[in-house]
Amino acid sequence: MASRFRRHGGRYRRRVLRPFGFRVLAACIRVKVDGREPEWASERRIEERALNASGAFQSLVYDGWLLGYRPGPTKRLRCVNPFYPSTLPLEKKVLHCISFYAAARLPAIFRLLPFSEPSTLDAWLERNGWAAFERTLVLRCSLAELAESPHSNEPVTIIDPPAWEPLVAELLDIAPDALPRFIERATGYPLPHAGALIRRDGEVVACGVLKLEDDHAGLFALKTAAAWRGRGLGRAVVAALLGEARRRGAATAYLQVTADNGPALALYRRFGFITAYEYWYRARDGEQH
Known part of the structure; x- marks a missing residue:
């Protein structure tokens, strides 16, 4: 299962603190050593x-x-x-x-x-x-050291939510009765975010969304219509979102992908994503x- 490596040496003991007569457990909490996290x-x-x-x-x-x-x-x-x-x-x-x-x-x-x-x-x-x-797998990469340039000849439209949600609803299999809830959540979301999409003959055939917090950018809802896979559209969406993340000041990108999704993993590796954990x-x- 998971690669349970230890980056900073041995385990730290579990300690029980009893200030003012109350038991406060510090079980499993890793403390800083020599300034390390x-x-x-x-x-x-x-x-x-x-x-x-x-x-x-x-x-x-x-x-x-x-x-x-x-x-x-x-x-x-x-x-x-x-x-x-x-x-x-x-x-x-x-x-x-x-x-x-x-x-x-x-x-x-x-x-x-x-x-x-x-x-x-x-x-x-x-x-x-x-x-x-x-x-x-949860993958991450440094936006300062992208293995592949976040540029593509494929035209990708960046759209701020909640305008993005209705446009991609069919591709993401969002039912009509559920769409208002998606729009409401996007409207009330308090952190910066941006959507990306590619159209063919007026139809949205590829999409993704970017969520930013601190100096990290998460990529979510990455999908290409089945009939359009293998044509570089997924790469174009990822490139556009990474470029947008870097433009907005993010230093690190992350995303989640099932471990058996070989094509998606190959795509993300091209941009320099590596496994952080699973x-x-x-x-x-x-x-x-």
Whole structure:
């Protein structure tokens, strides 16, 4: 599964602090050593940015876990994201999550990362019959050192949301009754963002959207119509979005792609994207969707 490398040496001990008689757990928190950032800190921030980029991440915070419950096809927004240090017994927490998602009429799904908390969670789920599926890579690249120029002869239109959403709705399979919600989220999104698209005979055949936070730019909703694949349109959209990100001051770009999507991976590698980390889902039989 994940390449669980350690960039800054050995593990740090778990410590229990008891100021003023109250127990405050610092379990699994990596502290700075010699001015270096905590382990997985930059990767965790990418995760936070990616969730912020959703524009409306409906979630509850439960003992360090984010329980997303926004219905729809995007699993990372309707699953357990176990990001932060945990204090309650693991079995109790999992049972709580099962009940929560049953009440929300959603499948109980966990999204596991190399820095999930607690570190024993993935193995515990596997032992208890939660099967792993849909391995996904999170890639990033430096915009100052692009391996391929962010320019293309293919004309790409940059459009600020929410004008972008209605134009790409058919390509992205957004149902007419769901479109108003997409437009509402884009209208209320508080951070800079921009959409890109390519038209052929008046029809949108390729698209993508850029979400910016701090000096990072996330690329999302990258899609080319099936009949137009293999003609360089996807490359043109990525090039346009990276160019726009750099123009707006971003230093790093990131995106997510399923590990078995060979053509997309080959495209992104050409721009210098490398794997930052990966994640995968776990669910019980019948709920892996």
